[in-house]
Amino acid sequence: MSNAKVLPLLEPADGQGVAPCCPPLTERPMTAKEAETAARMFKALGDPVRLRLFSAVASHEGGEACVCDISDVGVSQPTVSHHLKKLKEAGLLTSERRGTWVYYRVEPSVLAAMGKLLTIAPAVA
Amino acid sequence: MSNAKVLPLLEPADGQGVAPCCPPLTERPMTAKEAETAARMFKALGDPVRLRLFSAVASHEGGEACVCDISDVGVSQPTVSHHLKKLKEAGLLTSERRGTWVYYRVEPSVLAAMGKLLTIAPAVA
């Protein structure tokens, strides 16, 4: 149960498209269901410690990092583990155990989807 | 005290640039202070009701909306007012009273800054 897909925030992106959960925030008012989905992602990044952990993973070589590489954020080890779990449950990270260490990696499609959410002009095709 | 700048999330953008609070999440690990700042914005959008309110304002004609236009989100009027205040405190919205009604409008530079935070490739100049 390492890379469990906990939330269907967005489809696995069949070809190369991103298949975001919702249109840009500025395109039309979000429905309740869309907001529920998208808010989970924003909420996951709404904690300073989680944001640092996520940034540490995202900026690490190869887009992945061992827990031991990123756990210097000023909180205890159980708290780090707890936050990484939250990021995983939000669909922002995946994890994989390799020997003694557990490596976390970003879900690039989610990052792109969130970026599109904040797009100003939809630029209709 | 209508358009009070509550948080110095980003500079007023002198020329036309955005002057974001922090580099893209993927560029390098965020510092504690950067994370504190950016997390406030994400946290503000981390509630479904607030996300709907923000989207309603952002997608409304002219980028602004009267409270009466967007308060149909399934919660009481005081709760709507409370969430709009939170969005304002996070620097995502500004408000202005015009006669009987209060109009909220998005801070476009903040939207752009958040979008840049989620940029995948920094595309070094």
Add this chain to the structure above:
DNA sequence: CACCTGTATTGATGAGCGTCAACATAGACA
């Protein structure tokens, strides 16, 4: 002035969250 509508504030309540110490689990190695 009084009255009405739109919006904000107050105070209370219950749920959720961030944090830690203690403990548990997984894998490597001898």
Add this chain to the structure above:
DNA sequence: TGTCTATGTTGACGCTCATCAATACAGGTG
């Protein structure tokens, strides 16, 4: 097997938050 390191889980504590009813405030109209 036992032991060590890395990571996850449990349980508890205090704090924050989302929500509402009641109330207050602002501005318009009569």
